[in-house]
Amino acid sequence: MMQRKAASAEPAYGDVNPGSSDPQQLYRTIDWLLIPLLFMVVQAAFHIHAMLTVGDWDFWTDWKDRRWWLVVTPVSLITFPAAIQYVLWEKFRLPIGATVCVTALLLGQWVSRTLNFYGWAYFPLNFVWPATLIPGAILLDCVLILTRSYLLTGIFGGMLWGVIFYFANWPMLAAFHLPMNHNGVLLSLADLQGFEYIRTGTPEYIRIIERGTLRTFGKDVTPVSAFFSGFVCVLMYFVWHLMGRLLSTVRFIQKI
Amino acid sequence: MAMAAKVLTIDRRPARSAGGINYRLLAGAMLTLSVIFVSIRLYQQFFAWTVGLDSTSPEFQTHWMRLLYGEFFVEGVAAAAIWGWLWKTRDLNLAALEPSEEIKRYLRLIGWLLMYVFAVYWTEFFAEQDATWHQTVVRDTEFTPSHIPLFFGAMPVFIIMGVSSYLYARTRIPQFARAHSVPFLIAVAGPFMMLPNVGFNEWGHTFWIMEEIFSAPLHAGFVVFAWAALCLGGILMQAIPRIIELAQGEAQRAVRPVTG
Numbered sequence: 001m002m003q004r005k006a007a008s009a010e011p012a013y014g015d016v017n018p019g020s021s022d023p024q025q026l027y028r029t030i031d032w033l034l035i036p037l038l039f040m041v042v043q044a045a046f047h048i049h050a051m052l053t054v055g056d057w058d059f060w061t062d063w064k065d066r067r068w069w070l071v072v073t074p075v076s077l078i079t080f081p082a083a084i085q086y087v088l089w090e091k092f093r094l095p096i097g098a099t100v101c102v103t104a105l106l107l108g109q110w111v112s113r114t115l116n117f118y119g120w121a122y123f124p125l126n127f128v129w130p131a132t133l134i135p136g137a138i139l140l141d142c143v144l145i146l147t148r149s150y151l152l153t154g155i156f157g158g159m160l161w162g163v164i165f166y167f168a169n170w171p172m173l174a175a176f177h178l179p180m181n182h183n184g185v186l187l188s189l190a191d192l193q194g195f196e197y198i199r200t201g202t203p204e205y206i207r208i209i210e211r212g213t214l215r216t217f218g219k220d221v222t223p224v225s226a227f228f229s230g231f232v233c234v235l236m237y238f239v240w241h242l243m244g245r246l247l248s249t250v251r252f253i254q255k256i
Numbered sequence: 257m258a259m260a261a262k263v264l265t266i267d268r269r270p271a272r273s274a275g276g277i278n279y280r281l282l283a284g285a286m287l288t289l290s291v292i293f294v295s296i297r298l299y300q301q302f303f304a305w306t307v308g309l310d311s312t313s314p315e316f317q318t319h320w321m322r323l324l325y326g327e328f329f330v331e332g333v334a335a336a337a338i339w340g341w342l343w344k345t346r347d348l349n350l351a352a353l354e355p356s357e358e359i360k361r362y363l364r365l366i367g368w369l370l371m372y373v374f375a376v377y378w379t380e381f382f383a384e385q386d387a388t389w390h391q392t393v394v395r396d397t398e399f400t401p402s403h404i405p406l407f408f409g410a411m412p413v414f415i416i417m418g419v420s421s422y423l424y425a426r427t428r429i430p431q432f433a434r435a436h437s438v439p440f441l442i443a444v445a446g447p448f449m450m451l452p453n454v455g456f457n458e459w460g461h462t463f464w465i466m467e468e469i470f471s472a473p474l475h476a477g478f479v480v481f482a483w484a485a486l487c488l489g490g491i492l493m494q495a496i497p498r499i500i501e502l503a504q505g506e507a508q509r510a511v512r513p514v515t516g
Contacts, residue, residue: 022507023500023503023504023506023507026359027500027503029276029277029363030366030496030499033363033367034366037369037370037373037488038488038489040373040376041373041488043377043380044373044376044380045376045482045485045486047380047383048379048380048478048479048482049479049482049483051380051383051470051471052470052471052475052478052479053471054471055470056469056470056471057471059387084486087486091489108377108380111381112380112381112385115297116381116384116388117388120304120385120389121389121392199392200390200391200392200394200467200468200469201469201470206469208469243483247439247483247484247486247487247490248490248493249438249439249487249490250438250490250493251439252434252435252436252437252438254436255436256441
């Protein structure tokens with residue numbers, strides 16, 4: 001009786017369930033709080049990064065070309081997956097870093113495109129759809145869990161991430177590259193959309209698409225760009241793996 | 257006789273929630289923010305294209321500049337009130353903090369961080385929206401129907417939440433009161449620096465008149481400061497081991513037989 005009285009006289013760290021002495025319940029509560037927190041912070045930060053580095057190519061169908069879009073997008077957007085993969089795999093043994101990042105990013109992008117681009121500025125959704133990175137993210141995470149090696153993930157996963165990007169988006173993009181004869185001018189459907197919806201990024205001298213030299217190895221443009229993208233993604237993976245290590249520091253300092 | 261477990265707050269009054277975190281308050285705060293930002297979004301829907309195109313018009317002054325001044329006032333009052341309250345009610349005797357209360361404070365810190373991150377989400381929402389406005393309408397001044405909710409609405413709100421979460425940790429949790437947490441400093445100061453960067457951004461747009469491309473080098477400052485949010489992982493890496501240590505200590509204490 002004294003034991004019972006003593007035990008109930010104080011809250012047994014009694015947080016989510018007063019009287020409970022099971023830390024598992026506390027851990028579950030923290031999980032339920034942390035999961036939305038981490039998802040939102042990854043979404044917000046990654047989306048701000050994406051919109052300001054590859055935004056124009058991602059906003060508009062007529063910017064989705066075979067040279068710039070498929071190089072700039074994977075190279076810039078492997079950053080957060082690499083960093084978050086380090087944190088989630090190293091600290092929590094969760095092989096979902098890349099997939100979490102791109103899912104969060106896509107959610108934010110779709111909300112914005114629907115409510116802002118279409119809902120506010122009246123651009124049609126088939127003009128402003130965001131590119132998908134999910135297949136590349138799945139491959140990146142799969143390479144990590146199969147190899148359990150950051151080195152192999154960077155080399156093979158990074159290469160796959162860059163190479164697969166254009167082909168993963170091809171089902172969505174193909175229709176907009178159909179040729180059209182519009183008032184005697186040959187152009188693609190994407191180009192026509194671009195001319196119909198005038199923006200500051202529309203004029204030919206501004207759109208950063210299809211520019212450059214050494215475009216092909218004889219015939220096709222896309223494979224050259226895709227493999228170049230893959231190689232640069234390998235480099236970016238390691239750079240941002242180190243950023244992940246750096247930014248997940250647990251240091252304290254006495255004075256600021 | 258079983259006694260009801262009584263939990264006291266730092267000012268010795270019974271806590272409203274013995275569960276460590278006041279879910280109603282947290283949900284209410286998130287709902288309040290959502291209502292405010294959804295209302296602003298609807299306000300944009302009705303008044304942006306009609307009276308928001310020409311900053312020299314009297315209607316623009318009425319509908320948009322008043323909103324701007326209102327935001328300044330509300331944010332100033334909110335910042336003073338929240339930060340002042342956090343400082344005034346700080347714990348002056350952290351050495352005597354009970355482990356159970358310390359766990360609760362860690363939970364509340366996660367609640368503050370959740371509010372911070374939620375406010376950053378709304379910033380991201382209005383940030384991409386900014387592209388739709390400025391790539392169609394261009395700009396005549398800094399104060400546009402997309403900038404007013406973004407740079408002077410959502411950004412100050414997340415700054416208030418970020419500083420509040422840091423103040424809460426510094427004044428109530430021994431681990432963060434003893435020394436400055438580097439990831440916490442970066443996670444708060446980095447996004448905060450986006451606000452001064454707004455000034456640089458507007459100077460750049462005025463000087464180079466470049467509205468055509470969103471992914472322009474001028475915007476790189478915002479990108480770099482957004483990376484700072486990754487430091488939230490570091491904060492959790494500091495807090496979680498301590499929470500586990502406290503929880504396991506408490507669990508052992510709860511099952512320890514009472515002698516005497």
